[in-house]
Amino acid sequence: MQFTDADPSAPTIRKLTLAVDEGMCTLRWLWPEGVEAVYVERLEVAMLGKENSGDAHAQGKLKLYTREEYKASNGYVDRITGFGAIRYTVYICRMDDAEPVLLRQLNGENTVMASAGKADIRFSIRYKSGFFQKRKSVFMTVTTEAPVPKEALCYVRKQGSVPLNKEDGTVYPFVNDFVPGRNEMPPVEVAKDEYVRLFFTDGPKYGTVYRLISD
Known part of the structure; x- marks a missing residue:
């Protein structure tokens, strides 16, 4: 999977929020016009080593999620497991020579943190x-x-x-x-x-x- 920094004209994820209830986490955000699918990344902070614990570009597990799935579930729903913190990042995807490229948002508005307990x-x-x-x-x-x-x-x-x-x-x-x-x-x-x-x-x-x- 390829990543690139989003340019000022690129569509962005806005108003990303997180709610946790009885071990289930729900992410919601505003979809840009014309974007029908995104990738949601889950990264358990406890997985990060001392070399990259502060690296915003450290990669976790990625899941393709469509706008239709979002509507059906009223958001993106995930189970909170393990210990520590979980970083969720929602990436807009564009195709480049038939290969998906994920756009990093420099404003950080597409990232939230959830607590998985101690x-x-x-x-x-x-x-x-x-x-x-x-x-x-x-x-x-x-x-x-x-x-x-x-x-x-x-x-x-x-x-x-x-x-x-x-x-x-x-x-x-x-x-x-x-x-x-x-x-x-x-x-x-x-x-x-x-x-x-x-x-x-x-x-x-x-x-x-x-x-x-x-x-």
């Missing part, structure tokens, strides 16, 4: 040390409902008390992605008066997809 990430932290040792071992367990990239989480170490937020101590990354289910981290050695807690590396970004819970 996946739970539960974590527990245990400490183990001997009476006469100056250091202790930290055992971290992360249990998640969905895959979680290692870039989403970090752990913070602080002397004297448990960290209150990501900035309240020294930040350390994780080296492996988290798979659904129970993930046991290799033990970490810290000073006897240090404490550890997990946080999102970027709360506004990952907090829309996951819910971080301390057990």
Whole structure:
């Protein structure tokens, strides 16, 4: 499928709206005169990797949808599944040498976002040390409902008390992605008066997809 930026004279999708009711999403928009079919793209934000998570041109699943289907269903209806956010984009299509070309609208009026709910990430932290040792071992367990990239989480170490937020101590990354289910981290050695807690590396970004819970 080919894409190209729409020129100022091209027809555009306007007044795209989204309504969600009991797990079903309905998109509605104003059809330009003479346009009888569009392509609707569904892109689950959780699918985006760290390299293209901000790329407006990342491609999802495309579905051809006609004006007659739109009238019959009073919009475009889709089931909300999975976790995170879903980006819907409605593209006008033109034929170029018998090949469909989808028009990107630079004004963004043909794109909306829907929330598919948050996946739970539960974590527990245990400490183990001997009476006469100056250091202790930290055992971290992360249990998640969905895959979680290692870039989403970090752990913070602080002397004297448990960290209150990501900035309240020294930040350390994780080296492996988290798979659904129970993930046991290799033990970490810290000073006897240090404490550890997990946080999102970027709360506004990952907090829309996951819910971080301390057990």
